[in-house]
Amino acid sequence: MxxxxxxxxxxxxxxxxxxYSHLAASETLALLKSSSVPVMPTTSKTLAEVLPIRSALSSNDPFIIENGAAIYIPAGYFKQQPADTTLYTKGGYEFWEYSQAPSRAHWQQLLSQVSKDFAGQYIDFQHLGTSGVAVVTGLTLEQAALANQRGFSEPIHWLGSNTEKQHFIAQLKTLGAHIVEGGRFLHLIDHQACKGAAMQWLTQCFKENDRSKNxxxxxxxxxxxxxSMLEAADIAAVIQSPAHTAPILNRKEKIYLSKHFGPKGWNQVVAKILTQEALINKKDNKE
Ligand SMILES: [Mg+2]
Known part of the structure; x- marks a missing residue:
């Protein structure tokens, strides 16, 4: 199997x-846990934000932050520490950290080069501060403080027109930056960092750790x-959103589209994949 x-x-x-609740996905999360399937958050969120979410999910699996800019693996998760990782300790946790992305300070410096040309058309998280981040995200002040503890990227709240946004993206590109558009924000990150590349790096770690498994x-x-990860994965689970249309993929095979929005859709479509792709033992699935 x-x-x-x-x-x-x-x-x-x-x-x-x-x-920001995962409760509608509880049933399939339990199924994944009983089937020993790692559930690895792959997110634009920061390390400080993901840690309490992992606790709420009772997860001890690796995870990917800031749109692929860094990967954290609990120390000892694999038989051997993967190459190019360093030991990182935070809040009583020990992780093997993998990142090749420049620091947040680098992105702030790049933004300062375009700030005059696009004055008043955007505001980044650093300048929004905790209370500003809370307003634009709907997070509590405590959560907003975690969202602003960024290591490798800078989210941008765009206020201008769509045309100006395209000019902004193009100008930052000429300075060597890469912009990813998330559900709410533009994310200024390393051009080599993306969720897909991070997913592939981590998948390789699993393969090297146990070559007997497929x-x-x-x-x-x-x-x-x-x-990037929906295209690169063996199977793509596209979750429908109430806020925007579903992303369009080039791949034609093994795409599953959720019927519902958010975690309710996630719950349904991930369970369907596990069953249809024979990725769990029949006895695990009570449906
Ligand atoms: Mg999303």
Missing amino acids: NRALLFTDLDGSLLDHDS YMSIAAGDSHNDI
């Missing part, structure tokens, strides 16, 4: 777009910034 590896976006996919990656996401 193939072993599933589930890489999942959080906001609008496993977590509700407005309430791994099958599933990517679940609802937005434009999920396209």
Whole structure:
């Protein structure tokens, strides 16, 4: 039997777009746990934001933050520490960290080069501050503080026209930046960092850790910034969103579209994939 590896976006996919709750996905999360399928958050969120979400999910699996800019694996998760990772300790946790992306300071410096040309048309998280981030995200002040603890990228709240946005993106590109459009924000990140590349790197770690198993990656996401992993995974789970249309993929095979929005859709479509692709033992699925 193939072993599933589930890489999942959080906001609008496993977590509700407005309430940030995962409760509607509880049934399939329990099924994944009983089937020992790793559920790996693959998100634009920060490390500080993902840690409490992992606790709420009772998860000890690896995860990917800031749109693929860094990967964290609990120390000891694999038999050997993967190459190019370093030990990172935070809040009583020990992780093997993998990142090749420049720091947030680098992106702030790039933004300062275009700030005059686009004055008043955008505001980034650093300048929004905790209270501003709380307003634009709907997060509590406590959660907004976690969202603003960024290591490798800068989210931008765009206020101008769509045409100006395209000019802004093009100008930053000429400076060597890469912009990913998420459900709510533009994300200024390393041009080599994306959810798809991070997913592939982590999948390779699983393969190298146990060559006797045949791994099958599933990517679940609802937005434009999920396209790289939705295209690269063995199976794509496209989650419908109440806020925007579903991302359009080039691939034609093994695409599952959720019937419902957010975690309710996630719950249904991931369970369907596990059954139809024979990724769980029949006895695991009580349906
Ligand atoms: Mg999303």
